[in-house]
Amino acid sequence: MLIGDKEGYFTNQGIRIKFVDLPQTSVQGFPSLEKGDLDVVSAAVSVGFFNAVLSGSDIRIVADRGHFDPTLGCESFGIVGRKSLFGEEPIDAKSLRGRKFAMNAVGQTGYLAALFLKKFGLKLSDVDVVRLPPTAERHALDAGTVDIVARSDPFFYQLMQGGHRLLSGGSSLAPGAHLAVLVFGPSLLRKNRELGERFMVAYLRAVRKFDEGHTDSNVAIVGKGLNLDTADLRKMCWGRTDPNGAINFQSLTNYEQWGQETGNLSRILDPSEVTDTTFIAKAVSVLGKR
Numbered sequence: 001m002l003i004g005d006k007e008g009y010f011t012n013q014g015i016r017i018k019f020v021d022l023p024q025t026s027v028q029g030f031p032s033l034e035k036g037d038l039d040v041v042s043a044a045v046s047v048g049f050f051n052a053v054l055s056g057s058d059i060r061i062v063a064d065r066g067h068f069d070p071t072l073g074c075e076s077f078g079i080v081g082r083k084s085l086f087g088e089e090p091i092d093a094k095s096l097r098g099r100k101f102a103m104n105a106v107g108q109t110g111y112l113a114a115l116f117l118k119k120f121g122l123k124l125s126d127v128d129v130v131r132l133p134p135t136a137e138r139h140a141l142d143a144g145t146v147d148i149v150a151r152s153d154p155f156f157y158q159l160m161q162g163g164h165r166l167l168s169g170g171s172s173l174a175p176g177a178h179l180a181v182l183v184f185g186p187s188l189l190r191k192n193r194e195l196g197e198r199f200m201v202a203y204l205r206a207v208r209k210f211d212e213g214h215t216d217s218n219v220a221i222v223g224k225g226l227n228l229d230t231a232d233l234r235k236m237c238w239g240r241t242d243p244n245g246a247i248n249f250q251s252l253t254n255y256e257q258w259g260q261e262t263g264n265l266s267r268i269l270d271p272s273e274v275t276d277t278t279f280i281a282k283a284v285s286v287l288g289k290r
Contacts, residue, residue: 001042002225003218004206013198033059033185040199041183044108045252047259049183053274054266058186060276063203063245065180068171074237077152077170077179079116080159082141091167093120099147101127102137106264109150111255115173138162152179154228157236177251179239189276200245200283207241208290214238243290245280
């Protein structure tokens with residue numbers, strides 16, 4: 001959306017974007033979204049989102065915001081192991097069991113960590129789950145106070161810059177799964193759908209520009225907007241967002257099944273309860289399908 005704002009795509013649709021920093025996680029933005037204080041949230045897929053819908057919140061996933069694409073040949077999310085512990089030795093259940101693993105056990109990092117551990121016959125209960133702010137994870141790995149971290153960019157890149165070992169990338173754990181999604185609240189879902197449709201046209205134009213990759217203009221805009229070094233940005237893996245905003249329903253169901261299995265979600269919702277694809281359909285009719 002930074003690109004869409006700076007390139008004038010939203011302005012062309014008569015929209016002025018105001019970016020709001022959420023306290024910690026996207027889940028914390030859902031009450032404000034429900035009340036209409038926010039119109040759109042860029043969110044990681046989480047148990048919190050599904051539980052919010054189950055409790056009656058009028059919020060819906062309306063488009064892809066980034067997904068794991070194995071064809072890219074690089075990773076924007078990883079399970080990273082401490083170099084002094086894992087070295088280059090083969091990974092097995094014994095080397096993982098009981099290790100201090102930094103993640104959000106009920107969030108996206110917990111889901112992907114669970115998929116990773118499952119490959120070795122383990123569950124989250126077989127490791128020592130700890131919660132750290134992303135800014136503290138690199139130091140914790142360097143200092144040996146944590147053994148494994150599940151994290152996405154830009155912090156994943158910083159972990160790898162410390163020479164730590166990539167145990168698994170997100171694209172091999174959950175190919176096609178959403179890294180993030182775009183969520184509308186009632187202000188765009190109900191009160192002003194026409195504004196939501198114009199927003200989506202601008203958003204998909206921005207997505208298609210972003211998908212051009214490390215162009216000079218893209219790097220300059222993202223670097224300034226996120227206060228990231230442009231040299232680092234050029235080395236990072238830029239994940240793929242579907243140019244038509246397509247939603248991977250199966251990946252959402254897979255996540256819900258995990259939430260139900262872990263006792264954090266009471267039931268699996270029908271896609272119609274958590275998504276609204278009419279906005280991307282309208283935008284694609286305007287822009288053409290890619």
